[in-house]
Amino acid sequence: MTYNDDLHPVNNRLRSTVRIASRPVHPMLVPFPIVCFVGALVTDIAYARTANVMWADFSDWLLVIGMIMGGLATIAGLIDFLGNRLIRAQAPAWPHMIGNIVVLLLALLNTLVHTRDAWTSVMPVGLILSVIVVLILPITGWLGWSMVYRHGVGVIK
Secondary structure (H helix, E strand, O other), rough: HHHHHHHHOHHHHHOOOOEEOEEEEEHHHHHHHHHHHHHHHHHHHHHHHHHHHHHHHHHHHHHHHHHHHHHHHHHHHHHHHOOHHHHOOOOOOOHHHHHHHHHHHHHHHHHHHHOOOOHHHHOOOOHHHHHHHHHHHHHHHHHHHHHHHHOOOOOOO
């Protein structure tokens, strides 16, 4: 997809603050927590169906790794958000940020719930939290997509 410079005259000013070799870091990190949180839902469902403790253990690890990578993605995204008022002025910026913070808080709660004994960690609270997190992710993902592909945030020219 290419950009029409007439439609996005401020693209150069919407550059990401956190970059490696001029590439924005936030979008590099985002897929990791998404995959981990979706994987935690899948392994929670597997545990609910089989009661095999291995699936609860997988959920624990996926949630911890998702929290670590989500924390790193949040830091990079927050620096971009706070570092450029033009990014904050984009319509999807605030809902994207708030939604992702809600996802991380729910995932943190889910991680704490998963520290309990296997059955009580997954059924029903852990499974419900995993479902809620995964239901929010497409919304915040679409908002992030909108910021890049509609508003040109972080696009390299």
